Structures are given as C-alpha cells and as structure tokens.
Amino acid sequence: MRHLLSTRDLDRATAVGILDVAEDMADVAHREIKKLPTLRGKTVINLFFEDSTRTRTSFELAAKRLSADLITFSAKGSSVSKGESLKDTAQTLAAMGADAVVIRHSASGAAQTLARSGWIDAAVLNAGDGTHEHPTQALLDAFTMRRRLHGSASRGKDLDGLRVTIVGDILHSRVARSNVWLLQALGATVNLIAPATLLPVDTSGWPATIGFDLDTAIDDDPDVIMMLRIQSERMNAAFFPNAREYSRQWGLDDERLARLRPDTMVMHPGPMNRGLEISANAADSARSTVLEQVANGVSIRMAVLYLLLSGSVKP
Amino acid sequence: MSETNPTLLVVGAVLPNGSRTDILVEGGRILRTGTGLTAAGATVIDADGLTALPGLVDLHTHLREPGFEQSETVLTGSRAAALGGFTAVHAMANTSPVADTAGVVEQVASLGVRHGYATVRPIGAVTVGLEGQRLSEIGAMAQSRAKVSVFSDDGKCVHDALLMRRALEYVKTFDGVIAQHAQEPRLTEGAQMNEGALSGELGLAGWPAVAEESIIARDVLLAEHVGARLHICHVSTAGSVDVIRWAKARGIQVTAEATPHHLLLTEDLVRSYDSRYKVNPPLRRSEDVLALREGLADGTIDIVATDHAPHPVEAKECAWAEAAFGMVGLESALSVVQAAVVDSGQLGWADVARVLSAAPAAIGRLSGYAAPFAEGTIANFTLYDPAVRRSFGLEHLAGKGVNTPYLDLELPGRVVATIHDGYATVLDGALVDSSVVAASAVAASALVATRAAVARG
Numbered sequence: 030m031r032h033l034l035s036t037r038d039l040d041r042a043t044a045v046g047i048l049d050v051a052e053d054m055a056d057v058a059h060r061e062i063k064k065l066p067t068l069r070g071k072t073v074i075n076l077f078f079e080d081s082t083r084t085r086t087s088f089e090l091a092a093k094r095l096s097a098d099l100i101t102f103s104a105k106g107s108s109v110s111k112g113e114s115l116k117d118t119a120q121t122l123a124a125m126g127a128d129a130v131v132i133r134h135s136a137s138g139a140a141q142t143l144a145r146s147g148w149i150d151a152a153v154l155n156a157g158d159g160t161h162e163h164p165t166q167a168l169l170d171a172f173t174m175r176r177r178l179h180g181s182a183s184r185g186k187d188l189d190g191l192r193v194t195i196v197g198d199i200l201h202s203r204v205a206r207s208n209v210w211l212l213q214a215l216g217a218t219v220n221l222i223a224p225a226t227l228l229p230v231d232t233s234g235w236p237a238t239i240g241f242d243l244d245t246a247i248d249d250d251p252d253v254i255m256m257l258r259i260q261s262e263r264m265n266a267a268f269f270p271n272a273r274e275y276s277r278q279w280g281l282d283d284e285r286l287a288r289l290r291p292d293t294m295v296m297h298p299g300p301m302n303r304g305l306e307i308s309a310n311a312a313d314s315a316r317s318t319v320l321e322q323v324a325n326g327v328s329i330r331m332a333v334l335y336l337l338l339s340g341s342v343k344p
Numbered sequence: 345m346s347e348t349n350p351t352l353l354v355v356g357a358v359l360p361n362g363s364r365t366d367i368l369v370e371g372g373r374i375l376r377t378g379t380g381l382t383a384a385g386a387t388v389i390d391a392d393g394l395t396a397l398p399g400l401v402d403l404h405t406h407l408r409e410p411g412f413e414q415s416e417t418v419l420t421g422s423r424a425a426a427l428g429g430f431t432a433v434h435a436m437a438n439t440s441p442v443a444d445t446a447g448v449v450e451q452v453a454s455l456g457v458r459h460g461y462a463t464v465r466p467i468g469a470v471t472v473g474l475e476g477q478r479l480s481e482i483g484a485m486a487q488s489r490a491k492v493s494v495f496s497d498d499g500k501c502v503h504d505a506l507l508m509r510r511a512l513e514y515v516k517t518f519d520g521v522i523a524q525h526a527q528e529p530r531l532t533e534g535a536q537m538n539e540g541a542l543s544g545e546l547g548l549a550g551w552p553a554v555a556e557e558s559i560i561a562r563d564v565l566l567a568e569h570v571g572a573r574l575h576i577c578h579v580s581t582a583g584s585v586d587v588i589r590w591a592k593a594r595g596i597q598v599t600a601e602a603t604p605h606h607l608l609l610t611e612d613l614v615r616s617y618d619s620r621y622k623v624n625p626p627l628r629r630s631e632d633v634l635a636l637r638e639g640l641a642d643g644t645i646d647i648v649a650t651d652h653a654p655h656p657v658e659a660k661e662c663a664w665a666e667a668a669f670g671m672v673g674l675e676s677a678l679s680v681v682q683a684a685v686v687d688s689g690q691l692g693w694a695d696v697a698r699v700l701s702a703a704p705a706a707i708g709r710l711s712g713y714a715a716p717f718a719e720g721t722i723a724n725f726t727l728y729d730p731a732v733r734r735s736f737g738l739e740h741l742a743g744k745g746v747n748t749p750y751l752d753l754e755l756p757g758r759v760v761a762t763i764h765d766g767y768a769t770v771l772d773g774a775l776v777d778s779s780v781v782a783a784s785a786v787a788a789s790a791l792v793a794t795r796a797a798v799a800r801g
Contacts, residue, residue: 037545116661136663137536137547138617145616146661159665161547206547229544230552 030336032144032153035162036211041187044214048172049184051325051332057094058328068097071338074127075101076118077156078134083299083323084156084166088131091330097338100125115139116148123149129338130154137161152337160201166298167207169329171215173318174253176325177294189216194246196222196279197257197306198268200229204298205257209237222246224279226268243279247288254289255296256281256307276305286311294318349767349787350387357391357727359717360398360694367396369723372766372788376719389771391727394760395693398701398716399431399724402674403494403523403601403708404577404649407433407464409455410448411440416654416744418452419778422461424652424674424743426769429726429759433462433652433674434708437469438499444469444480446488453490459778460785461769465708468492470511470522474500479511486518493709496523498577499624501559503529508563512572521573521599521707524563526584527625531555536665538611538626546614548664551626553581560584564591564598575707576600578651580625582635589644599707601649602636604673604680609633609749619660619667620749623653633684640699641690647704650677654745672745679755682730687756726770727761734758742775 057063073092077085085101092099102122119130129152132140137159144153157163174191175183193212199205199221212219213236220238232239240246259275269275286308295316303309312319354367366381367374402425408416425433435452437443443452449466456464468485472478474497485492495515502508502524511522532555537543539550560576564587567574579585579600591598605623610630613621621627639645653670660667685691697716705713712722736750762770767784769776
C-alpha cells in the first residue's frame, strides 16, 4: 500500500488484512508498555487544514505508540491561514523529511491531489477530505462490527451477510461514503435512510438500498444502525424544517431504541448531538459501540501507518 | 510613409466547398481566386493539401486586460487566437475595471489594433461592475469607437428577471444582443461539477443541469415577449438544446454557442480531481456531449465559441474546490472541433466555416465575413492541415495560460497559416514576430485611410 486515499479501491483481502493488523495493534493497548519500536526514525506529519480534535488525537496516539516522530500542523494560526497553498505547505513539510502525511482538508479530493500531484514523495493518508471519504473511520467501524460479532476469533473474517443501516446526512457525509464502499467489499449489505434533501440526487451507482423512513428500516431488523451527526449549518439551508422535526423523523429516540434487538449495534462516528440524532439512552446503552469505536480508531490508525511505512505484513 | 504589405499568393488550397483554388492577396484584399494564378514578386504559400477556412471569429474570449495581465493580455491572447486560426475575437467584459464604460472598451479595441494579430471586438457589461443591479452605459459603448454590439455579464448570470427584460429591450435600440451566462445562482451555490451520480460519489457539490435550463427557458420567453435578440453562452446540457430547439421553432430570435470542450470532454475526467478539468459550466455526461453535437449539426446550436479562460499556474495548483474555473481554448479549438464533429461526419468544412466564422460574425455584427473568399473582400482566412495528428503539448500554446485539458491527448489537424486583413500572422505553423505583425497592421490601416481619402475625392 503506497497511500490510503479512499475505501473505494480496497478489495476484500486488503481490507481484511488491515483489520487483522489492527487486531495485533489492539493487543499492544493491553500491554503494560503500550509502545512498539516499529516506526522508530520515521517522521509522520499530521496536516490538519480543518479542525478535528478527535481524529487528530487518534492519529497522534497511533504514531506515538509506533515510536514515530510526529509533528502536528494545524492550519489555524499558521501560514495556511495567511493564504499559503496546499502545495507550498506540503512541500515545506516534505522538505523537513516527512515519510507520511496525514491530511485532513475541507476540499473533496485534496488527499488524492496531494498524492498524485508529484509535489511530495511521502505516503499520503486521507484523514477526511471534504464530503468525499474518511477511510480510517470506515475501517474502524468495520473493525468494531467484526469484534462485536466474532470477538477474539475475528482474524481473517469479513462481514458477510451483516445488514447495516446508516441514517442521516448522507449527502455531506464522508463517513457514509467510505462505509458504503468498505462494507460492500466485506460482504455486508447497506441501507441508507435520510430525507431526500440529504441524499445525493443519483445514488444508482451505490452498492446500497435507499429509503426515507427510519421506522420501516427499524422494522426490517438491522444488525447495525449507524447514526450520523447533523451539522447545525444544514438547519439554516432548507434541508429540513428544524431540529425538532428532524429528530422526530430521523432520530434514534428511546421508543425506536426499544424496538431494536438487544444485540443490534448502535454506532455513531462522533461527536454526537444527544437529543437530536441520537437519544442519551441510545448513546449510553449496551448496544452502543461509541467508545469502542474511539478505542479501535487508534488500533486502525496504527495498522494503516504501519502498513504504509514499513510495508511488511506482521509487526 | 509606411511600407505596404507584401502581395501573397496561396497556391492550391481547398475551399470549404471542396473546390481547389489559388488565392491572390494584394492591398489587404482577396484580389483574385482561381487556378494557375501568378504574381511577380509575391510571397508564395504552398497550400497543397491544406483546407482554406475563412478567418475564425470567436464570440467568447477572456483576454483579461485590463486588470489581470498575469493571466493574459490583449497581445498574448490575440497571439493565441492567431495560432488557432482566428482573425477576430470578442473580449469578455469581466476585466478590472469591468468593461462597462466607453473608455474601457475603446482601450481594449485600440490595443487589438496596435498589436495586429486579430480584430479585437470588446463585449460590454450588461450591468455596472457585473453586479446585476443597474444597466451599464450600453448606448455609450455601442456608439463608441469600439462599436460594441454584444453585451454580457459572463461569469455571472443576469438573474434578476426584470433587469434581464430591460436589458433585452434596451439593446434593441442599438441593434445589440445580450449574451447570457445561464446559471441560476441559488441553485449553484458552491457548485463544483455536474450534479449527478458522479458528483455524489466524489463528494463535490453539484451544478445541476436545471440551473442552466431554467434560465434559458425564462430568457427565450422574455426575448419573445419583447422581440429582442438573445444569445446563450456555452450551452452545456441536452435539456438546454431541447429548450433552444423549441424556442427556434417558435420563431424566437435566439442564438446559441457550444464550446469545443463541451463537445469533446465528459465529467468522467473529474474523477482524477485534476483541476484542469474544472470549468463553468462544468463538463457534463456523454449524453449531453452527444446532444450538443447533434444540436450543432442541425443548427439548434449556431456557433462554436472557445470561452478561452486563461489562469496563472497557481490558480490551478491546488485542491479542486480552491481552483479557478476555466480552460484555455483558442489554440486547440479547430483541432477539437475536427475531433468532435468533423471526423465523426456530423459537420463538413463548410459547416465549420459557418459555425466558427460567418455565424459568430453575424451575431456580433462584425462586417467582412459574410462572403468568404469572394474577390474584393478583406483577406481574413486560415490554412489548415486536417491530415496531420499531433500529441497536444505546451509547445502548441501561445497565450500565457497553460490550463489546457488536452495535454498529451492526440488531436487531429494543425493551423499552418493565418492571414488577417491581408497580412500573415502565422506562417509555417509558427507565429510571425510581433514587431512585424504590428508594422503590417499599421500598413493595413494606412491603406484603409488612403482608400477612404480617395473615395472622398
């Protein structure tokens, strides 16, 4: 693997391989010394053009646990906010000897542009590009699902036959896009639920079924229900009338939660709007995987950094 | 006293109608056509195997001067035009200052005359500062030395319905035409590419076809209501072609243009996130490309215009959403038209002469292009070799912009020579030196002045 830009080009074997390496990385978290010497001497640069405390911290922790040298470069208050271009910023950091660049950017395709432009030689890891993809999020989601299903016997397994329902702002969600492609590669089926205003106009090419009604989707008894965050700016742009109506129609409230099987996984990529797309009970219930997702995020990011920077299969 | 330009003898060219002829150019005009012509002391151009086309006329060029000289100037843009076979270009109004007063349009026109590579016809802004609030001084621009007859806020849509109605009515007074950039602004806020299956997958905000089609539908009805001329810039969707076809069948005075890139390229290129493919209106589906070609062949689309939009390198070396919209197109236009509609058999060379010369000249009220190759007319033509193929490269560009979508693409054809007002601007496939062209332009205008004096007696 040279770069990780999207999940769309990951096949089953590659995806399962990443998840298996992440299992090894997860074991490290349970050791007394949570650190591997694997990436000693390698330099990882976190290049965050967009604020994201969670993802940035997760990548920082992942790089540190692998003993890489890490620099985090946030756009706010830096030369980027003074108008420096992606090209100049990336080349500046590359000149400092970066082996991998983890990039978060508000523009869709920014990671691909960085990887294909010839501006830098470093491995590029997409940590979220606009409304396009967020591949490590989908990988950690799949990892979480697999662990809930198979526990310590997860290695080598995919998600064959798993029925996943994703609810919310599909149109603007990089998490949804990355999940749709990855879940299909792993053999799961995906059902997307949203008001028509928050779906792309043409999803005929997506390996997913589309619906508008959350109650019908819950009656279909999904194995996983993933709630997406509603951004406050959507409420002012006529995507739906107001938060109350959205919550009533597409929120996972206590009544809907009660209709789910006890072992249905309730997922959320965070940060959550409690009381809007997900009730407090749903977020804190035994079905909820929210905190597992956060913990697994570090393992997945360790796995991806390891695979990009060392190239071999076993740590 | 200035020198007169040399007599030119073009030997063995094939005209758009397929006939073979020599062309003798003297005193700025086509003196004679026919076979076996001779002229002592003439510069002979061997045109064996070459197609002679009337001088191409671009109705939609961004020359960027004044104000954006880092992107293009009248000199560099008209050199690009000459290398593409053009002898006249219409310069869009979105300069800085905006071409919304007689002073600016006269300055642009006079720069064109001084450099001499092509006739530069300024387009005037419809509204002051392109702001869509108040009409600009359309009368003053029409009656200026630049004789503006095309008015456009291109880059922005005249979206206020009442203002558009008034603009259409008002330009009637001066036999002008409104060239509309059809883009409903609210439907395209933040838009990055054609809205459809691919935009959803790539996570790029969509530019829906309906945002173009709804404005065209409104404007053809307004043009009908007030009996005015309307021109639609860069038509890009199959639905737009349908609306215009319907409007023409009703007898509405509407004309329409398609760009070379919309006739050849599709949105699939955007998958690379390579910002050279970012253009407004965006590249569309292959169904749209085919509908545009069909519309051009059946006359629904009247002309091909380049929308030549040069940008400095840094405006494209960035993430897709941050990149500027636009492609350069003058140098490649004829080759792309050949690739898209001539080699497919949809257009013959006589049609190409119509859509790239006579028709745009008629819309822009540019005289001298109605009867190409007639004896006694001003000599504006280009010699084109349709038989060669070349891998399109930076060396084939002459303007300042290198934002071409055709790099490394194999394209047919090559402009071998361009004759503007009776003198060469391109010979042997290369631009004639700018000082020579400028001197030729002085000699050509001196000749016009002498003729006028003789006519006055």
